[in-house]
Amino acid sequence: xxxxDIKNGVVDMSHGGGGKAxxxxxxxxxxxxxxxxxLCTADDQASFDIPAGRMSISTDSHVISPLIFxxxxxxxxxxxxxxxxxxxxxxxxxxxxxxxILEEGLKLSLLEKIVKSMGQASVDAGVPIIxxxxxxxEKGHGDGIFINTTxxxxxxxxxxxxxxxxxxxxxxxxSGSIGDHGTAIMSSRENLEFDTTIKSDSxxxxxxxxxxxxxxxxxxxxxxxTRGGLATTLNEFSRQSNVGIDIIEQKIPVKTSVKSAxxxxxLDPMYIANEGKLICLVPANKVDELLKLMQSHKLGKxxxxxxxxxxxxxxxxxxxxxxxxxxxxDYLTGDQLPRIC
Amino acid sequence: xxxxxxxxxxxxxxxxxxxxxxxxxxxxYNIMEFCGGHTHAIFRYGVQNLMPDNVKYxxxxxxxxxxxxxxxxxxxxxxxxxxxxxxxxxxDMLRVPGSxxxxxxxxxxxxxxxxxxxxxxxxLKIATxxxxxxxxxFGIGFETTTPPTAVLIKMAKQLKIKNLSIYCxxxxxxxxxxxxxDMKVEKGETPVMIDGFLGPSHVSSIIGTTPYEFVxxxxxxxxxxxxxxxxxxxxxxxxxxxxxxxxxxEVENEYTRVVKKEGNKKAQQLVAKYLDLRGTFAWRGLGxxxxxxxxxxDEYSQYDAEKKFNMTESNTDDIKGCECAAVLRGLISxxxxxxxxxxxxxxxxxxACMVSSEGACAAHYSYGGLLE
Numbered sequence: 001x002x003x004x005d006i007k008n009g010v011v012d013m014s015h016g017g018g019g020k021a022x023x024x025x026x027x028x029x030x031x032x033x034x035x036x037x038x039l040c041t042a043d044d045q046a047s048f049d050i051p052a053g054r055m056s057i058s059t060d061s062h063v064i065s066p067l068i069f070x071x072x073x074x075x076x077x078x079x080x081x082x083x084x085x086x087x088x089x090x091x092x093x094x095x096x097x098x099x100x101i102l103e104e105g106l107k108l109s110l111l112e113k114i115v116k117s118m119g120q121a122s123v124d125a126g127v128p129i130i131x132x133x134x135x136x137x138e139k140g141h142g143d144g145i146f147i148n149t150t151x152x153x154x155x156x157x158x159x160x161x162x163x164x165x166x167x168x169x170x171x172x173x174x175s176g177s178i179g180d181h182g183t184a185i186m187s188s189r190e191n192l193e194f195d196t197t198i199k200s201d202s203x204x205x206x207x208x209x210x211x212x213x214x215x216x217x218x219x220x221x222x223x224x225x226t227r228g229g230l231a232t233t234l235n236e237f238s239r240q241s242n243v244g245i246d247i248i249e250q251k252i253p254v255k256t257s258v259k260s261a262x263x264x265x266x267l268d269p270m271y272i273a274n275e276g277k278l279i280c281l282v283p284a285n286k287v288d289e290l291l292k293l294m295q296s297h298k299l300g301k302x303x304x305x306x307x308x309x310x311x312x313x314x315x316x317x318x319x320x321x322x323x324x325x326x327x328x329x330d331y332l333t334g335d336q337l338p339r340i341c
Numbered sequence: 342x343x344x345x346x347x348x349x350x351x352x353x354x355x356x357x358x359x360x361x362x363x364x365x366x367x368x369x370y371n372i373m374e375f376c377g378g379h380t381h382a383i384f385r386y387g388v389q390n391l392m393p394d395n396v397k398y399x400x401x402x403x404x405x406x407x408x409x410x411x412x413x414x415x416x417x418x419x420x421x422x423x424x425x426x427x428x429x430x431x432x433d434m435l436r437v438p439g440s441x442x443x444x445x446x447x448x449x450x451x452x453x454x455x456x457x458x459x460x461x462x463x464x465l466k467i468a469t470x471x472x473x474x475x476x477x478x479f480g481i482g483f484e485t486t487t488p489p490t491a492v493l494i495k496m497a498k499q500l501k502i503k504n505l506s507i508y509c510x511x512x513x514x515x516x517x518x519x520x521x522x523d524m525k526v527e528k529g530e531t532p533v534m535i536d537g538f539l540g541p542s543h544v545s546s547i548i549g550t551t552p553y554e555f556v557x558x559x560x561x562x563x564x565x566x567x568x569x570x571x572x573x574x575x576x577x578x579x580x581x582x583x584x585x586x587x588x589x590x591e592v593e594n595e596y597t598r599v600v601k602k603e604g605n606k607k608a609q610q611l612v613a614k615y616l617d618l619r620g621t622f623a624w625r626g627l628g629x630x631x632x633x634x635x636x637x638x639d640e641y642s643q644y645d646a647e648k649k650f651n652m653t654e655s656n657t658d659d660i661k662g663c664e665c666a667a668v669l670r671g672l673i674s675x676x677x678x679x680x681x682x683x684x685x686x687x688x689x690x691x692x693a694c695m696v697s698s699e700g701a702c703a704a705h706y707s708y709g710g711l712l713e
Contacts, residue, residue, distance in 0.1 A: 266698075321385070323386040324387075325354075325386050325388055327385065328707075
């Protein structure tokens with residue numbers, strides 16, 4: 001089969017037509033970087049044996065702009081984001097699928113870069129992409145590339161993790177600094193470029209989670225504070241579990257560079273997306289052991305206890321502010337809009 | 342974050358709180374914080390609940406998007422629909438409700454070209470990149486955002502850009518303050534008892550402190566120019582309380598690290614060169630206020646969107662039942678409005694005070710749940 005011109009070529013409608021051009025694209029880009037036996041048999045589906053127990057499945061569509069940002073790209077993000085969602089049940093992810101919607105005119109070199117990064121993320125995570133799909137839309141009908149990924153995993157026996165499982169007295173741990181991803185994305189958007197060292201925290205957390213649930217199987221809640229940020233996730237827990245949540249502003253880790261960027265743009269890091277952090281609610285008598293374990297892990301070294309679950313003010317999150325006052329922390333409404341003054 | 346974190350320090354906050362408690366006499370202290378920036382800081386950091394019960398903040402009209410009357414917004418929406426221009430606007434404006442449940446956000450979703458910008462200069466760039474389209478910059482804000490609008494006119498003229506104009510809605514702080522102090526109390530309204538003002542922060546960095554002299558001189562109220570950080574607000578509160586207790590009434594400046602008595606002369610000159618006083622301008626909540634806004638000077642009328650497109654103002658009423666007017670004048674607190682939290686929420690704001698995070702209602706909604 002002829003080699004496609006990755007260096008100079010662009011995606012055209014024939015790449016989604018199912019014919020020769022489609023096969024070339026799939027074999028020379030997708031198979032090359034996702035290389036695994038199940039995918040490369042080139043059947044319309046992948047089949048595999050499943051162990052006994054409960055499964056967990058999650059799907060996520062990635063439409064991020066810009067496609068490449070400080071600390072990652074849409075490819076690695078589409079692996080990390082979905083693996084994190086599936087593993088927040090405590091599950092060990094097994095396999096992934098990937099669906100691509102490519103816009104006519106997308107440079108093949110850019111596509112290769114993204115797919116390569118995605119393949120590397122999947123290898124690093126130890127979770128192969130075993131089935132996939134590619135479609136091409138006309139120019140102007142997409143934003144370069146959209147990627148949907150689905151992951152499935154197996155939940156180890158004895159775990160019962162869910163947003164409705166918070167108990168009064170539980171301690172709240174965050175696995176590191178908040179706001180890195182969202183701020184990195186904003187800093188690289190076309191109309192808002194500013195010089196910064198902030199990088200996205202995009203990372204797959206399932207290895208950290210596997211260690212956590214092994215040591216403390218009775219973790220009550222786990223969630224990654226992506227869109228809507230820490231504030232939104234805590235509000236979800238307090239409503240799902242019908243409890244109050246108290247947090248202490250000064251304990252919440254925020255990098256100085258993120259704080260400064262937020263200050264400049266009039267945004268609140270509490271509402272900014274993260275892609276490599278988790279929030280964990282755990283019984284108070286297990287918190288020290290869990291914190292120590294998390295801090296010994298590369299992706300949890302900056303873990304902090306930031307608050308606790310309380311019986312008062314049910315379905316409401318309150319914060320002791322750094323000034324010493326108290327206020328509620330509500331859901332994010334709409335998008336955060338920068339203020340004029 | 343040096344020079345910011347220090348102004349949020351809880352040890353210093355404790356000291357100021359203790360000083361305020363010590364200073365407070367057996368009387369009520371009603372302090373109007375004029376700016377939305379102050380309102381935001383008070384709620385965001387929980388300043389109100391550090392104060393003794395007899396110190397109360399009344400949230401003033403200093404939120405530029407909140408005070409823009411509906412018909413000004415309707416006019417620009419009409420223009421976008423008719424002329425298919427590119428509108429460049431600061432983010433705050435996007436959700437402000439106009440008539441018929443319209444907003445710039447909804448118009449944008451309907452396919453019209455509305456771009457959120459961070460700087461007036463972005464409009465210049467957009468105009469250069471789109472030579473075949475008319476670009477309109479939504480000029481809004483108090484004296485703080487006016488100089489950048491003046492620079493925009495200057496640059497457009499210098500670069501001979503013909504497809505850019507400005508929809509000028511810049512308003513002036515001192516005249517709004519005067520209008521609040523002159524307000525006649527109508528039948529059935531409880532008069533606002535304002536004992537003193539926290540004066541504007543960023544605005545004063547431009548205009549200086551002299552323009553507020555009339556507040557103590559004519560109205561015998563103390564005013565303290567206050568920074569937007571929570572410790573600024575608290576320290577300024579203490580300064581007002583001291584003035585009241587000592588029977589003094591003057592313009593004091595707490596925000597000396599930024600605000601000079603004479604302000605920023607260069608910015609003032611720029612504004613004076615390109616902009617003129619408007620005889621009168623409608624404020625949501627305050628009605629028509631004399632000499633309270635700016636327009637583009639006649640000699641630069643080619644950059645004035647109102648003239649370029651023969652824009653007309655419709656006679657639209659504020660939303661029925663919406664108490665923004667009373668909230669903006671400090672007559673009622675947000676939860677006293679019948680629409681508050683029921684049908685008026687930040688997701689679906691009925692009145693402008695619910696839109697910007699600086700608006701009294703939105704700040705109350707987002708942060709103030711413990712006060713209700």
